[in-house]
Amino acid sequence: MKEISREISETEVDELVGHLDFKTTAEIEIPERLVDQVIGQDDAVEAIKKAAVQKRHVMLIGSPGTGKSMLAKAMAELLPKEELEDILVYPNLEDPNQPRIRTVPAGKGKEIVDSYKQEAMKKSQARNFFLFTLFIFIIGYSAIRGEIIWGIIAAAMLFLVSRYIFPKEEKNIPKLLVNNKDKETAPYEDATGAHAGALFGDVRHDPFQSGGLETPPHERVEAGAIHRAHKGVLFIDETNTLTIESQQKILTAMQEKKFPITGQSERSSGAMVRTEPVPCDFILVAAGNLDALTGMHPALRSRIEGYGYEIYMNDTMKDTVENRRKLVRFVAQEVIKDGKIPHFDRNAVAEIIKEAKRRAGRRNHLTLRLRELGGLVRTAGDIAKSENSDLVRVEHVLRAKKIAKTIEEQLADKYIERRRDYRLFITEGEEVGRVNGLAVIGETAGVVLPIMAEVTPSLSKEEGRVIATGRLQEIAREAVMNVSAIIKKYIGKNISEKDVHIQFVGTYEGVEGDSASISIATAVISAIENIPVYQSVAMTGSLSVKGEVLPVGGVTQKIEAAIQAGMKRVIIPKDNLDDVLLDAESSGRIEIIPVSRIDEVLEYSLRDGEDKDRLLDRLRELMD
Ligand SMILES: Nc1ncnc2c1ncn2[C@@H]1O[C@H](COP(=O)(O)OP(=O)(O)OP(=O)(O)O)[C@@H](O)[C@H]1O
Secondary structure (H helix, E strand, O other): OOOOOOOOHHHHHHHHHHOOOOOOOOOOOOOOHHHOOOOHHHHHHHHHHHHHOOEEEEEEEEOOOHHHHHHHHHHHHHOHHHEEEEEEOOOOOOOOOOOOOOOOOOOOHHHHHHHHHHHHHHHHHHHHHHHHHHHHHHHHHHHOOOOHHHHHHHHHHHHHHHHHHHHHHHHHHHEEOOOOOOOOOOOOEOOOOOHHHHHEEEEEEEEOOOOOOOOOOOHEEEEOOEEEEEEEEEOOOOHHHHHHHHHHHHHHHHHEEEEEEEOOOOOHHHHHEEEOEEOOEEEEEEOOOOOHOOOOOOOHHHHHHHHEEEEOOEEEEEEOOOHHHHHHHHHHHHHHHOOOOOOHHHHHHHHHHHHHHHOOOOOOEEOOOOHHHHHHHHHHHHHHHOOOOOOOOOOHHHHHHHHOOOOOHHHHHOOOOOOOOOOOOOOOOOEEOOEEEEEEOOOOOEEEEEEEEEEOOOOOOOOEEEEEEEOOOOHHHHHHHHHHHHHHHHHEEEEHHEEEEEEEEOOOOOOOOOOHHHHHHHHHHHHHOOEEOOOEEOOOOOOOOOOEEOOOHHHHHHHHHHHHOOEEEEEEEEHHHOOOOOOOOOOOOOOEEOEHHHHHHHHHHEEHHHHHHHHHHHHHHHHH
């Protein structure tokens, strides 16, 4: 049995950090451009570089937190900022409900608005001076004539009339709709989850629509994300969550490169206003997971397909020296980006990289779900900071790992807790037909999944049935089918004349049980042969019809779940041994038994005794 080394030694640290020579992440150099900071998504980086030059749209599909919005932001940095423009909206004297639109080079917009304001101020000052002199004259004259009351009344009337007669200069000042003054890069607009108004612009409602108190229509016009993204990038995550109508409008905006703004609420006075088309020459970066493709408007998708790039994001990258070095840089990047947490020392970085290996769930790979890993970096940083430590050290990372758990992991904890309360776990003694299987929730959390099997004579005359409860019926049926082949061939019993009942004890929403087949097999064999199973043993593995134990996913998480539930031994497929990456705290707390055949599973899980020896002898004779 292979003992997995637990203590993290100097050489291990050196290997984990890709033999980079550094004491703390403060020494690590970080590239200036965002695009050069992206890790492990080389195809996507290539595509956005090309798309930025050719002004093409891009679709990024993949798991959350792998860098989709980071790439969109990076793309905005690559676009020429010389082309940026300001957009102004002017009143239209002929048709006030159709305000006019003008574009000027970036920075000019504010100058124009300022000069209009000054002009208006001068005019209104002159007007006020004239009115003031007139009032003084009227009141002075009426006072001389001893009729001051009439004078005051006349002045008030004049004041009211003047409000109507004199044009309001401020009403002619254009409004700066999109301001790109002093922008360092082309705009990046994240319109994820935006409602129609935020996306396509809106015209506000005017509660005072007459009486000289109204706000002119052009002043009520608000730009949408598509307009603010003019000459830049419009990023929309979960594109499929937009209504079909919105997707259609985006498509029109992409084709026309301009889109008028109108009031979005039908009952508002804003709905009467519709501007001239407003420029919106943006590059769309649409993102999402695979579901996003199904909910996406086909025309929008084909527009991107035909005129742009579609990229599937990587979830993991190969575990190479070069990529480990990139993860060292990632830790440094996250520290700088956060700005508040201390730098990491070498050992702490190594622990993060170890976690990246663990989270990859795949042999010789590192995870690229870097947002989650970044969360761990920040939590470790916060712990170090709260303790006034000048550096983040291994102990901080280890503690952070306990806190920075994904929802699935927290769910698994609750699940375990609840099962403990109800004593659904049995971790000692032995029982016929009951096996502690292991499964995963989501992709990140392991759980113990107890399985019970019972074999009864068939109720139907023709053939026996597999009766499984819970959502895992299909898996149970498949596993039983494999097991029956094995049992028939090697144990010499035909279970097709029996009913096999399989129960997944307390199955939980989201549990995936594809790796439960050796557990089901063991439970069924135990039930048929009436040999009890040790309850201190947990197991995971897939089973072939020939009785070989095949590798499964999420072994580390499953072993952790077994440890947490209080198991003593865990049986895993031999091919998965390299995937086991327990942290210092968990390691050594359970005996790991790698197996490659079902007879080995039975050897370690069935109660010792003559029955078992006979069964194994028979089985091995036939299998060898
Ligand atoms: N490939 C990567 N390289 C470097 N850092 C990354 C990468 N992916 C994610 N990050 C880090 O995680 C943060 C969040 O990632 P980002 O928002 O780009 O993910 P996303 O794929 O857009 O996720 P979602 O689809 O859930 O919005 C980034 O700001 C960055 O700090």
